[in-house]
Amino acid sequence: MSPRTIARRLNDEGIPGPDGTLWTDSTLRGHAKRGTGFLNNELYIGRLVWNRQRYVKDPSTGKRVSRINPPDDWITTEVPELRIIDDALWRAAKARQDVLAIQHAGPIAAVRAAFATRAANPLNATHRPRSLLSGLLVCGCCGAPYTLRGQDRYGCSRHITNGSCTNSRTIPRPAMEERVLAGLKDRLMAPEIAAAAIRAYAEETNRLNRERRASGEVERRELAKIARSIKDIMALIESGAGSRTLVARLQELEAREDELNAHLAQVPVDLPDVHPNIAELYARKVARLAEALNCPEDRDEAADAIRGLIETITSHPRPEARPARCHAVRRSRHDPGVGGPKAEHSRSRARGSVCIGGCGGRI
Known part of the structure; x- marks a missing residue:
């Protein structure tokens, strides 16, 4: 039977899967190199393998991903008291996996090549959905x-x-x-629907226009206040009453003035309240x-x-x-x-x- 057929039969018979969840084909099949899945768990033949893989953070996505360690770094310990499967059955399962790997070598190689290409190009994370309605x-x-x-x-x-x-x-x-x-x-x-869309569009546009106008008015008032302060400080310095404190304050005001002017220059123009068409x-x-x-x-x-x-x-x-x-x-x-x-x-x-x-x- 295929792993999918086995998983369905287990679910039909009401046999709970790991952690009480439903069975799936991947739960049985797993990943041979990583030692995951029921068919690859060496603990069933009394062999405990440590340090087979490690987890690292992918810098491009920030997600935690697993990486297989070199076989020389694996730590294997014999635990015969935990054996539940004899060697003959284990070897038969491995032989069957080898046969299937040869039969499906083409598709397996294609999938691996696709994953390698995706991993080599960070932009693949931004790929569009497979079809128009994928995920919906x-x-x-x-x-x-x-x-x-x-x-x-x-x-x-x-x-x-x-x-x-x-x-x-x-x-x-x-x-x-x-x-x-x-x-x-x-x-x-x-x-x-069209009337509701147009009404909401007009309301949102008008609201944003009001916010921009209010924000711009506050910044223009602050600019006028800064200009007066700069004028007063310059008058004190020219009269000989200046000090290092006044110079530092003058520099702060000029920096803030430049910042406000730059921001006002980038403010977009108001959108028309309602387009005629x-x-x-x-x-x-x-x-x-x-x-x-x-x-x-x-x-x-x-x-x-x-x-x-x-x-x-x-x-x-x-x-x-x-x-x-x-x-x-x-x-x-x-x-x-x-x-x-x-x-x-x-x-x-x-x-x-x-x-x-x-x-x-x-x-």
């Missing part, structure tokens, strides 16, 4: 994330890895994306979101905007031969720019939901 889809039965499997279909990860979820339905990726885009476009173009602009941007996905130069920006509009998409299986029912929770940014990364101000958020109907799921 969840199972309506167990709440586990949906992942892309063979034949470009989404499926419940928990059903696939350990069989603990009964949701065996899968959904074609193109069908799901098409349904989500159609639902978002329909909802965002609704008059009440804001409703038309909003409708045009929403209408071309899906079209932009097919345009290479606009695809990344459009995908970011679309993902920014969605919090989660829950897929609920229905009886056989009926498409799965999907429910999207919308993250509305209330911005007529439709979530573009070039927006110049922060956005308020509100939550809503969109029922996007059947998505062509099947068993």
